[in-house]
Amino acid sequence: MKRYLIVGQGGIGSALAEKIKANSDEVFILTRKKNLFPDSLCFEDLDTFLNEFIPDYVINTIGILHDETHMPEKNVSQIRENWLQKSINVNVMSAIILAQALDKYLKRDSILKFMNISARVSSISDNRLGGWYSYRMSKSALNMFVKTLAIEWSRQYPKSAVYAYHPGTVDTELSKPFQKNINPEKLFTPNSASEHLLSVLEKLTVEDSGSMYDWAGEKIAY
Numbered sequence: 001m002k003r004y005l006i007v008g009q010g011g012i013g014s015a016l017a018e019k020i021k022a023n024s025d026e027v028f029i030l031t032r033k034k035n036l037f038p039d040s041l042c043f044e045d046l047d048t049f050l051n052e053f054i055p056d057y058v059i060n061t062i063g064i065l066h067d068e069t070h071m072p073e074k075n076v077s078q079i080r081e082n083w084l085q086k087s088i089n090v091n092v093m094s095a096i097i098l099a100q101a102l103d104k105y106l107k108r109d110s111i112l113k114f115m116n117i118s119a120r121v122s123s124i125s126d127n128r129l130g131g132w133y134s135y136r137m138s139k140s141a142l143n144m145f146v147k148t149l150a151i152e153w154s155r156q157y158p159k160s161a162v163y164a165y166h167p168g169t170v171d172t173e174l175s176k177p178f179q180k181n182i183n184p185e186k187l188f189t190p191n192s193a194s195e196h197l198l199s200v201l202e203k204l205t206v207e208d209s210g211s212m213y214d215w216a217g218e219k220i221a222y
Contacts, residue, residue, distance in 0.1 A: 001025055003053065007098060008061035011172030012117065012197070015190035016059060019198060028055070043097065050105045057201060060098055060116040064090040065135050065174050072132040084134045091138035092145060099149055099162075111159045115201055118142050118164035118212055125221045143212055143222050150210030161209035165200070167193045168215040188215070 002025040006013050009031050020027040028049070030041045041049055065072060070083045095116045106112065121132060122139030146164045153160050169175050169182050170193040179187060188196070196215040203217060212220045 002057065003055040004028070005030055005049075005055040005058045006061065007031075007059065007094065008063075010061060010174070011190040012167060012170055012193055013059075013061040015194040016061070016197065019191070019194045046098075046101045047104070050101055054102070054105055054110055054112060056112065058098060058102065058112065058114045059197070059201070060095055060114075062090060062094040063117055063119075063139075063174065065132075066177065071177070072135055074131050076133065079133050084137070087134040087138040088141060091135075092141045095142055095145055099145075106153075106157045106160060108157060109159060110157050112157070112161070113201060113204065114160070114162040115165050115197070116142060116146060116163070118146075118166060120166045120214065120220055122164075123212070123220055123222060140222075146212070147210045147222070154206075154209065159206060161204065161206045163201075163204055163208065163210075164212035165197065166212060166214040166220055167197060 004016075004020050004025060004027045006016050006020075006027060007030045009017070009029050013029065017027050017029055028041060030043065030046065032043065064087060070080075073079055099114070102112070102114065119135070119139045120126060121136050122143055124140060127136065143164050146162050150162045153162060168188050169179070169186060170188045170190055171179070172190060175182075175187075193215065200213055200215065200217045204213065208219075212222065214220055
């Protein structure tokens with residue numbers, strides 16, 4: 001039986017939990033606060049949880065693109081410090097907090113796959129449209145964190161790996177305001193997105209650590 005820790009309970013996180021349970025594997029949900037899911041944890045529980053056992057897979061689905069008062073910036077004049085800082089806090093610090101917690105309990109022979117949801121728009125080399133400053137910059141920072149952590153872990157925990165992942169455009173609240181221009185065939189349901197993610201995660205190895213992959217398992221250049 002495989003053991004998963006899913007971080008976040010949005011559209012993708014919830015679908016992942018249901019898919020994993022259907023496969024008869026063990027899954028725990030980590031959220032900002034307690035909820036009704038029977039195996040849910042809040043961040044304050046993380047040390048206690050990891051002290052008991054290290055999961056085989058940690059999947060960080062936390063991310064923010066917009067909220068009730070902020071939409072992605074279309075031009076440089078729209079950048080605001082408070083929104084950029086919030087984007088960094090949500091899109092980057094969540095991964096850092098997780099890694100710091102894991103680092104306290106991992107051993108040299110630990111076998112762990114740690115996946116963080118990023119986005120294709122975080123790729124500097126692939127940026128042809130511009131805009132979306134805070135989201136692009138914060139997810140690019142996440143990618144750099146993944147790459148740097150992978151180098152550190154390759155020395156300390158050579159059997160463990162960390163990845164960035166682009167799930168495609170998924171029918172969740174995050175993408176809802178931008179779906180009208182998406183080809184329906186390219187808009188994934190949370191269920192299909194979770195299937196793709198689990199399939200890719202299963203195939204990735206420690207040699208792939210530090211890189212970003214998309215839903216089809218293709219490597220995305222940073």
